Amino acid sequence: MSRPPTEVVPLAQPVIGEAEEQAVLEVLRSGQLSLGPRVPAFEERFAARVGAAQASAVSSGTTGLHLALRAAGVGAGQEVVTSPFSFVASANVAAYEGARPVFADIDPVTLNLDPQAAAAAVTERTAALLPVHIFGYPADLPAFEAMGLPVVEDACEALGARHHDGPAVGGRGNPAVFGFYANKQLTTGEGGMITMGADPALKARIDSERNQGRAPDMGWLDHDRLGFNYRLSDIACAIGLAQLDRLDDMLAGRARVAGWYREALAGLERERGLGLPCPDGARHAGEQRGWFVFVVQVPRGGPTRDEVMLALRDRGVQSKPYLPAIHLMSFYRETYGYREGQFPVCEDVAASSLALPFFPRMRADQVERVTAALADVLG
Numbered sequence: 155m156s157r158p159p160t161e162v163v164p165l166a167q168p169v170i171g172e173a174e175e176q177a178v179l180e181v182l183r184s185g186q187l188s189l190g191p192r193v194p195a196f197e198e199r200f201a202a203r204v205g206a207a208q209a210s211a212v213s214s215g216t217t218g219l220h221l222a223l224r225a226a227g228v229g230a231g232q233e234v235v236t237s238p239f240s241f242v243a244s245a246n247v248a249a250y251e252g253a254r255p256v257f258a259d260i261d262p263v264t265l266n267l268d269p270q271a272a273a274a275a276v277t278e279r280t281a282a283l284l285p286v287h288i289f290g291y292p293a294d295l296p297a298f299e300a301m302g303l304p305v306v307e308d309a310c311e312a313l314g315a316r317h318h319d320g321p322a323v324g325g326r327g328n329p330a331v332f333g334f335y336a337n338k339q340l341t342t343g344e345g346g347m348i349t350m351g352a353d354p355a356l357k358a359r360i361d362s363e364r365n366q367g368r369a370p371d372m373g374w375l376d377h378d379r380l381g382f383n384y385r386l387s388d389i390a391c392a393i394g395l396a397q398l399d400r401l402d403d404m405l406a407g408r409a410r411v412a413g414w415y416r417e418a419l420a421g422l423e424r425e426r427g428l429g430l431p432c433p434d435g436a437r438h439a440g441e442q443r444g445w446f447v448f449v450v451q452v453p454r455g456g457p458t459r460d461e462v463m464l465a466l467r468d469r470g471v472q473s474k475p476y477l478p479a480i481h482l483m484s485f486y487r488e489t490y491g492y493r494e495g496q497f498p499v500c501e502d503v504a505a506s507s508l509a510l511p512f513f514p515r516m517r518a519d520q521v522e523r524v525t526a527a528l529a530d531v532l533g
């Protein structure tokens with residue numbers, strides 16, 4: 155089967171089929187598009203999936219992180235210790251509350267917030283720790299939990315991951331937040347989920363704040379606290395339920411593609427020093443990644459990361475710098491005074507990291523095109 159050579163290999167592609175279409179149609183025809191039965195159904199099945207006692211569906215990963223930080227008691231003048239190597243949302247949510255995002259450097263192997271560096275960044279103003287399971291690799295939660303501060307987990311990239319001491323990511327009892335944007339392991343278009351332990355008051359608070367501060371027994375337009383509209387619609391929850399049915403398949407697809415990449419890129423790793431994602435169990439035996447993206451680190455001494463990206467584009471392969479260091483973004487420099495050189499591991503990794511096309515139904519010939527193009531570019 156020959157394909158036109160101009161077919162672009164996309165960076166990401168969701169798996170959406172008849173089941174999702176049917177599920178959406180049913181909601182549209184039911185007339186109840188929001189605040190309906192799909193919301194608790196999706197929450198309960200998602201919580202069960204990761205082994206959490208309960209969960210709250212929200213409009214995005216970002217809004218979920220915001221509500222989880224508020225529930226952890228983070229407020230103005232306080233500090234939240236988090237990773238500078240993440241999507242900007244995980245730091246922004248502290249700023250939403252007038253708290254200062256305090257960064258600490260990352261582990262060069264797992265690329266997750268380094269627990270020792272985080273401990274050194276704690277002050278008497280620290281109200282919470284916000285580790286990120288970056289690229290689906292589980293952060294060292296036992297080490298963070300041992301610090302005795304509230305922990306909120308950014309699990310937006312980590313559905314399907316597992317900790318070395320047993321639980322799935324999201325199932326430890328800390329509030330953990332998942333995101334359902336179209337490139338994530340499970341998508342509802344936009345959306346998110348906060349999983350948490352068994353405290354009913356915590357879920358009640360989060361459910362109220364996502365719904366304008368209304369208590370469940372309050373009448374329309376009566377509000378006992380400040381709230382937001384961070385609800386997830388029944389349309390989105392119906393898509394989420396259909397996606398849960400195929401989650402195992404989608405995760406297996408991602409793991410299969412990662413295996414192809416690893417095999418095809420082993421030579422470039424050995425001979426050119428191309429950096430590949432760390433294998434499972436890299437820090438603790440039993441750690442398991444939930445594959446989200448396939449990010450390589452462009453070796454020193456050859457073409458730069460941006461040159462590699464342009465050369466891949468010329469060969470019909472999409473890629474993306476992934477991720478830029480948050481503390482070096484202009485808002486963070488200007489607002490908090492962060493500057494270059496503060497988190498050298500993060501800065502080094504951020505400058506060389508490139509996400510390659512990666513999605514559950516990626517074909518072997520597409521992986522081959524990407525890896526051949528990369529070999530060509532790296533010489």
Ligand SMILES: *Cc1c(COP(=O)(O)O)cnc(C)c1O
Pocket residue numbers: 214215216217240241243244286308310311333334335344345346
């Ligand atoms: C995707 C993502 C988010 C935010 O999710 P949205 O649903 O886009 O708001 C937060 N943190 C990380 C690490 C992410 O990858």
